[in-house]
Amino acid sequence: MLDLIIFFLSFILIALVAGNNLSACSGAIISGRAVSKRFGILLTVAGYILGLVMQGQILKGGIYALLPNSSPLAVAVALSIGVIVFIYSHIKKVPQSLSMTFSSAILGISIASGFKTNLTFLLSMSSFWVLAPIVSIILVLFMMRISNHLVNKRHIWKTVGRIRLLLIIVSFFTAFTLGANTMGLLYSSLPSSVYNLPIAISGIIIGSFLLSGRELKRISSDIITIRYLNSLNSQFASTLIVEIATLFGIPLSNTQIFTTSIYGAGLSYRNRIIKKKPAKEIIYVWIVMILASMALGYVLFSIVS
Numbered sequence: 001m002l003d004l005i006i007f008f009l010s011f012i013l014i015a016l017v018a019g020n021n022l023s024a025c026s027g028a029i030i031s032g033r034a035v036s037k038r039f040g041i042l043l044t045v046a047g048y049i050l051g052l053v054m055q056g057q058i059l060k061g062g063i064y065a066l067l068p069n070s071s072p073l074a075v076a077v078a079l080s081i082g083v084i085v086f087i088y089s090h091i092k093k094v095p096q097s098l099s100m101t102f103s104s105a106i107l108g109i110s111i112a113s114g115f116k117t118n119l120t121f122l123l124s125m126s127s128f129w130v131l132a133p134i135v136s137i138i139l140v141l142f143m144m145r146i147s148n149h150l151v152n153k154r155h156i157w158k159t160v161g162r163i164r165l166l167l168i169i170v171s172f173f174t175a176f177t178l179g180a181n182t183m184g185l186l187y188s189s190l191p192s193s194v195y196n197l198p199i200a201i202s203g204i205i206i207g208s209f210l211l212s213g214r215e216l217k218r219i220s221s222d223i224i225t226i227r228y229l230n231s232l233n234s235q236f237a238s239t240l241i242v243e244i245a246t247l248f249g250i251p252l253s254n255t256q257i258f259t260t261s262i263y264g265a266g267l268s269y270r271n272r273i274i275k276k277k278p279a280k281e282i283i284y285v286w287i288v289m290i291l292a293s294m295a296l297g298y299v300l301f302s303i304v305s
Contacts, residue, residue: 002072002073002076003072003191003193005076006072006075006076006079006190006191007193007195007199009076009079009080009082009083010079010186010190010196010199010200010203011199011202011203012083012203013079013082013083013086013098013186013203014183014186014199014200014203014204014207015203015204015206015207015210015211016082016083016086016087016090016207016211017082017086017098017182017183017186017207018045018048018183018203018204018205018206018207018208018211018212019090019207019208019210019211019212020086020089020090020096020207020211020212020255021096021098021178021182021254021255022041022044022208022212023212023255024174024178024238024254024255024258024259025043025044025047025171025174025175025178025235025254026040026041026043026044026171026175028167028171028228028231028232028234028235029043029164029167029168029171029231032164032167032228032231034164034167034168034228035168040171041208041209041212043168043171043172043175044171044172044175044208045175045204045205045208046172046175047171047172047173047174047175047176047178047179048175048176048178048179048183048204048208049179049201049204050176050179051175051176051177051178051179051180051181051183051184052179052180052183052184052187052200052204053197054176054180055179055180055181055184055246056179056180056183056184056187056188057184057187057188058180058184058246058247058249059180059181059184059185059187059188059246059249059251060188060249061249062103062121062125062185062188062249062250062251063106063185063188063189065117065118065121065122066103066106066107066110066117066118066121066122067106067107067109067110067113067115067117068110068115068116068117068118069113069115070189072191073301073304073305074106074109074113074301075189075190075191077105077109077297077300077301077304078102078105078106078109078189078297079186079189080300081101081102081105081293081296081297081300082098082101082102082105082186082293084296085101085289085292085293086098086101088289089285089289090211092285096255096285096286096289097182097253097254097255097256097286098182098185098186098253099181099182099185099251099252099253099254100129100251100253100256100286100289100290100293101289101290101293102185102186102189102251102293103125103185103251104289104290104291104293104294104297105293105294105296105297106189106297107122107294107297108293108294108295108296108297108298108299108301109297109298109301111297111298112297112298112299112301112302112305113301113305121250124248124250125250125251128245128250128252129252129253129256132241132245132252132256132257133256133257133260134260135241136237136238136241136257136260136261136264137260137261137263137264137267138264139237139240139241139261139264140230140233140234140237140261140264140265141264141265141267143233143236143237144229144230144233144264144265147229147232147233148229160228163228163229163232164228166232167228167231167232167235170232170235170236170239171235173239174235174238174239174254174258176239177239177242177243177246177254178242178254179204180243180246181242181245181246181251181252181254182251182253182254183200183204184246185251186200187200229265230262230265230266231262231265233261233265234258234261234262234264234265235258235261237257237261237264238254238257238258238261241257242254242257256286
């Protein structure tokens with residue numbers, strides 16, 4: 001019975017995550033009309049699945065470091081918290097981080113279980129969470145200044161075409177890193193079963209097509225006006241940083257890094273074309289959900305165990 005509950009919860013959570021995070025992958029190319037919405041979603045789905053299959057298992061070490069003695073009950077509780085958080089985020093139209101909320105829930109469960117979390121890993125993960133957004137802003141500011149000088153204004157339409165092509169390629173690799181890190185974190189926590197991969201792929205496809213519309217609007221148009229160059233630099237920076245974290249087995253939020261990268265791109269313009277209200281809402285929800293996930297993990301596992 002518990003196995004069936006885990007299968008159901010993992011499907012729902014993967015679908016919610018796929019839809020919620022799609023804006024960080026293809027929001028730029030869809031809203032910038034570089035590709036159609038259908039093609040952008042299909043591109044993201046392919047990236048999700050390939051990243052999950054090729055690198056998803058790397059995050060298994062991170063799960064073990066946070067929760068040394070995982071049990072089906074602990075997994076079910078963590079999945080339940082993830083579903084609650086992402087339903088709330090979907091309603092609020094806020095791109096949410098499974099990496100941060102799921103890790104926080106697992107940490108809360110670990111504390112309730114009396115297990116000793118690997119403090120070295122916890123420190124490394126916390127450092128990535130704090131420093132990566134700052135690095136992304138600085139990196140994008142630098143890249144924007146360089147790329148603005150490299151743009152050939154005499155052949156502007158040819159240059160725009162090349163940027164659009166690069167943006168499509170980078171969007172795919174953004175989805176790849178999200179599949180490897182974010183989806184991989186969830187997938188690595190599941191008890192071993194031949195049904196895990198089919199369930200994950202089904203959740204990715206359904207969630208990407210049916211649950212992505214609200215977040216696409218928030219990331220791709222509410223923060224700053226979409227421009228191909230700032231989108232390209234933002235996605236490249238976020239993809240690079242998240243891939244580095246994945247190779248170290250550290251869960252890191254694609255949505256967090258991409259969102260801060262967008263603000264870094266906005267800061268590079270003289271007129272600072274940034275809307276502050278969405279930023280405050282997104283950061284507020286991030287912080288609240290991290291703390292709430294940890295508290296819920298501790299309380300719920302203490303009650304049911």
